Each structure stands twice: as C-alpha cells, then as structure tokens.
Amino acid sequence: MDKPAALSAFAALSQTARLDAFRLLVQSGDEGMLAGEVAEALEARQNTMSTNLSVLMNAGLVHNSREGRAIRYFANMDGLQGLLGFLLQDCCGGRPEMCRPLIEDITRKC
Template sequence: MEKKAVLSALTALSQETRLDIFRLLVQAGPEGHSAGAIAEALGVAPATLSFHLSNLTHAGLIVQRRESRSLIYSADYDRMTAVLGFLSENCCGRPANTAARAPVCAPSPEAVNTEDQGEPRHETPARSRRGC
C-alpha cells in the first residue's frame, strides 16, 4: 500500500465521528448498515453523517451499495487490513507475514516466562518484554 493512501485513511479516521462510524461498520460485518441506522446508532444529524460517510468513502475505508431505496455502508476489510499491514510492516525488524495478511509481531521465545515450568526466569531484552 502506498504511503499517500495510508495517510488518507489515517486522516479520515482522525476525527471522532468518522472513527465511531468506521468502528460501527467494522462491528456490523459485511452486511453493513443503512445511513439511517448509522445516524440513529450514533446520534448524528443526516447532513453531518453524509459529510463523514463521503470522507470515509473517499479514503477507501468504507463502501456503499444500493439496496432498494437505501444506501448500505460497510467497512472495506481489505483496505483496513492493508492499512494495518503498512503500519506494522517489518514490526521489530521482522518481515511481514503476507500469507496471513498480518504482521509478525509476537514475543520472541526468550521472552516467555519459564517459571511455571520450574525453570528460573531469566532477564530478557527490553525489545522482548514489549511484545516484539
């Protein structure tokens, strides 16, 4: 994903109402919500909602489809995953796990607490303690 597209997505999400809309649509799943349902759930005026939905659509974070007379909005999970992948690419110097479409950021083996196994706990580097 290009840096410009990531910046557009992050800019769109940097406003409280848009972040709330996006999170609501992520929770809704692929079925999404109508504009009316979003407005009702978040208590947003229709004109204001239209502005925010347009901003999120332009950033590529949500998609809209027509069902009868309603516009249904849903999160674009591929785009969301791409943004998250960009942000965590090469996390802690490790290559991205492209097969899982997720970053490889897990505690290193030396960060595992071995006290439960009767072995003495040893100090680990700060990098291991913070989960990378």
C-alpha cells in the same frame, strides 16, 4: 498500501464521528448498515453522517450499495487490512520474522 493512501485513511479516521462510524461498520460485518442507521446509532445528523461516510469511502475504508433510495455502507476489510499491513510491514527493528505471527493473526481475522 502506499504512504499517501495510509495518510488519507488516517486523516479520515482522525475525526471522532468518522472513527465511531467506521468501528460501528466493522462491528456490523457483512450486513452493513444504512446511512440513517449509522446516524441514529451515533446520535448524529443524517446529512453530517453522510458526509463523514463519504470521507471514509474516499479513503478506501468503506464501500456502499444503493438499496432503492437508501444507501447501505460496509467496512472495507481490504482497506483495513492494507492499513494494518502498512503499519506493521517494517516492525521489529528489521526482523520481520518476529512480527510475522502478529501480522498473520491480524490479517487472518479480517
């Protein structure tokens, strides 16, 4: 992930409802959630949540699929992995071997 993409992801996550929605979608795993289910779980208006989910999608953190008239959203684990990799790529004062176990552990779990 490059810096502009990371900044876009951070901007998308910098709002409480979007961060909560993203974390909820991560928890839902491969099943994902309908937009209305996300809104209901977070006690948000459906049109507001749809806008927030679009922001997360434009940042590469979620993806969706249409199910008739409804849209199901999923956490984009590749996007999350890219963001975590971006944060950790230069860690440990230029001694990446010190951080390698952490990076491998995080990426393996995603």
